Amino acid sequence: MSTDGNNTTEGGSQAAAPASPRPYWIGVGLMAMGAVWLYAGFGLPQGARYAAVGPGLFVTLAGAGLLVLGAILVLQIWRGESFEAQDAEDADGATKMDKRAFLTALVAVALPIGTMGPLGMPFTATLSFMLVANAFGSRRWWLDLICGLVLACAAWFLFKQLGLQLGRFFPPLGV
Amino acid sequence: METFELLLHGFSVALQPTNLMWALVGSVLGTAIGILPGIGPALTIALLLPVTTALAPTSAFIMFAGILYGAMYGGSTTSILLNTPGEAGSMMTALEGNKMARAGRGAAALATAAIGSFVAGTIATLALTFAAPAVAELAFYFKPTDYFAITALAFCSVAVVMGTSRTRGFVSLFLGIAIGVIGIDTMTGQPRLTFGNMQLLRGIALTVVLVSLFAVGEILYVASRYRSTPGVMAPIKGQLWMTKQDFARSWKPWLRGTAIGFPMGALPGSGSEIPTMLSYTLERKLTKHPEEFGKGAIEGVAGPEAANNAAAAGILVPLLTLGLPTSATAAVLLAAFQNYGLQPGPFLFTSNPALIWGLIASLYVGNVMLLVLNLPLVGIWVQLLRIPRPQLYAGILVFAMIGVWGLAGSWMDLTIMLVVGLAGYVMRVYDFPIAPVLIGLILGPMAETQLRTALAAGQGNPMVLVSTPLSAILLTLAVLLLALPILLKRLRANA
Known part of the structure; x- marks a missing residue:
């Protein structure tokens, strides 16, 4: 937390905050x-x-x-209360919002609602993995495909062993 | 001495090979997630909650405790070497620690942080050993009125202390309370706010909300404001660990940090931010080397790091004795207890001593493990930071969706994940605190049950709520707390 963030509570017209004021x-x-x-x-x-x-x-x-x-x-x-975006480990609150990256990540989060049931967890997770990686600027989609697939399959088998109900591996093929 | 015998019994549980293994798993995982960005102890434990179906409660809690402590150790490493504090508790460490690292004294900063964490963790666990049974003994006499007053006080302090303004803290808290009333009313069986949806009858699980706020919200937020320039890691190769002088300057801050951290951690809302801030301020006042502060004073690392770890032990006192969570991590630990059908509180000490004392004993063991894992092996741990961010955040989302889907295989939970995740994004953009949502969600239903039981016993007379001395005092304190932000502002201005 920056100390100067607290001094600007009144009349917060401080340097162009990225959030709508x-x-x-x-x-x-x-x-x-x-x-x-x-x-x-x-x-x-x-x-x-x-x-x-x-x-x-x-x-x-x-x-x-x-x-x-x-x-x-x-x-x-x-009355002019100021809202400053929080800083995170890999995010800078003062930068402008990257709409494309945000929407790509949002699609990755929304995707499971439609595909988790009919297409299964490993497929959905792989696709979401690729989308998020893309949102963070990865352009080697084939590498993300392999990483995502390996991670999703490994996680599916591991959590299955632990007794989690994750559904079928790939329902369209009935496995 | 009864406590001593119980503790010995606890060690016989904690030192069983399987439990030692789970403590090690927890410590390793905790250190790893403490170092990795985007994932903290509360999220990790929430994602691991499903294993409670396969694990005995003692083993699970020993692992969770390892994660809780380990994250504190791991968090200091990135603060010192990279100047990227992963959570509020390591912010003060970064202040002096990173300056030390850049001046070529990174190894000494890491050592004073690790040893300080060990000293504080051990002393605080000792304090927990003796304080917890005493508080539990007292709690036997608490009436529903008292419990309601305690939760009301917890609500106020959480909302007031966390976050930038009282309004925003209370908004977060009330969002949590509002989500908490969804589902079947446990006392009358009436469905509430389910809008005729069967899947909402069982309510919204804490795991879903926590995973959505912490993982999904964070992923959306970081994606939208990604800073891809990697931090510069300060080198530590070939440096000396602590010198005799470093030691002489560190041991007093360690002890003072512990004395501040443990009681503060037990208070709701203070989390780890305020004790570390207090410790830093105190060390800067007491130091014999004021000129070094701001340029890498070892006291400024030793004190806050000790306070941080002591606070982690402190949150276990109200959690184990009263069932009262005071932080996000404590809230998810409480959810873990509930998964087993256990209610932390005075009765758990008598009904399940093997669990309680095994857990407390494992904290001593875990601290030793963490010291060994962290001090000599820190060079290996920082390699984790080489994981490229796109794949790291993508992996976090995969685990988040498994955690949510694995609960009940319900698309409703996935929809809630999207909605609450978006809310988590908005809260980060407009600087609303996250933890009060979780406290409201898990404490809301408890407060409601206690309020209704108390009022039923008092035949509806609201005066029953202040009928015991304790409840009257606590409710007064809750009201007084609303004036606290002014004091805090001063504290922050001084820090």
Whole structure:
């Protein structure tokens, strides 16, 4: 954590932060989520026969909390609260977002929803492996294919041994 | 002396060859993931949770403890040699440690970090040995009211202390609590927020959320802001380990770091960042070589590293005695206990002493292993950093999806992985803390059960929540905590 990050909480118009300076949508999103929880909470019994508190109370509290926090966040953003991207070991918070890399990695994460069941874990993992490696700038796809395939197959057999239910190896062929 | 006998019994468990092997596996894995970027102890243990179906609980927890301690050792290595602190706890180490390494004293910095970690780890484990049974004894008398007050205090401190602002800390916490209410209500059997979906009835598993936030969120984030210029590693070949003078300057910071780290680690929310920061500040004030600070003072490595490891032992006190997790890693350890149908707390000390004392004894053993693994072999460990980043992050995603898919083979879990992973990305971009989500997720249902039990016993009168002295004090503290950020800001400004 940089110490100068803390001094700029007010009027944070410090050097072009890569994040959009006024992320109102986060606050609004939180309020929307809070509203859903609040609505669900009111639909549940608030009190139970012997217990004073029913299953609805905590849901209501969570919803109300999110709603209030979302509103506070919107207010803070309006007042100019600054948001600085975190630094990670291999990432620089101050650089601009690489949209292509982000979307490639996102596809790798979304892919399993569709392919894990019908095409099996090793196939899906190999494909995701290649996509993430590509997102990080690897251009030797055949090498990634081999690495991914070896890792996915090894992991499949190893975790199978440990008793994990990973499904069939390659369902289209029935193995 | 009863504790001593129990500990001896624990050693007889920990020194069984299979358990020694699991301690070694844990230590090796822990050191490796401490050195590798993008993967930390909480994520590793979460990904290994499935093995709990195949392993006896004692062996599994001995391995997990090795990972917890090992990650602390491994984290210091990259901080010192590469100036890339893997987690908040090694940030202070990088400050002086990397300066030392660049001045050709990397070997001495690594040595004081490893030996300091060993000294602190051993003393803190000793403190754990005697503090844990005492706290457990007290906890026998806790009522649901007290437990609710403890969780409320934990909520407040986690939200206030972690992260850049109170609002963002509480947002993270409430996200976790909100996710935690999804599924069947355990007390009445009512489905909550399942939207008619059968797969949501069993709730959202901690593993799914943790893996998504820590692995998927990190991969998306690093991919979008990848810094491909590799760090320059400071050489350590042919350097002397610690000299007599280094030793003389290190031993007091080690002890002071331990004294700060252990109790701070036991407090919710303080994690390893605050104790290391405090230790660094203290050493800079007490040093006889103030001119060296900022240029590579050995005290600035010795103290924080000791505090870091002592804090790791400290988190085990509330976890084992109260079932109260105070960090992300502790939350996933609690999930591991729950996988076995075990509830950490005072009763576990009487019902399963072999597990508790075997685990505590294995911490002593693991510390010795880690010292041996890390000090002479550090040259081998840093070779891990040669793994090219594209393939490393791709591999992390493969393990993440296995961890999520292997839980129940459900596409719903994979969808949650995508959504929560995206949320993890957004949280990194806009600087929201991650750990409070996990604390909220695992402590929320506990707080709810205790609140409802307490209120049912008090026939619905909310005054029952402050009816015991302890609960009244704890809830007052929780409210006072909201003023803490101002104090913390001062501390950070001084550091």
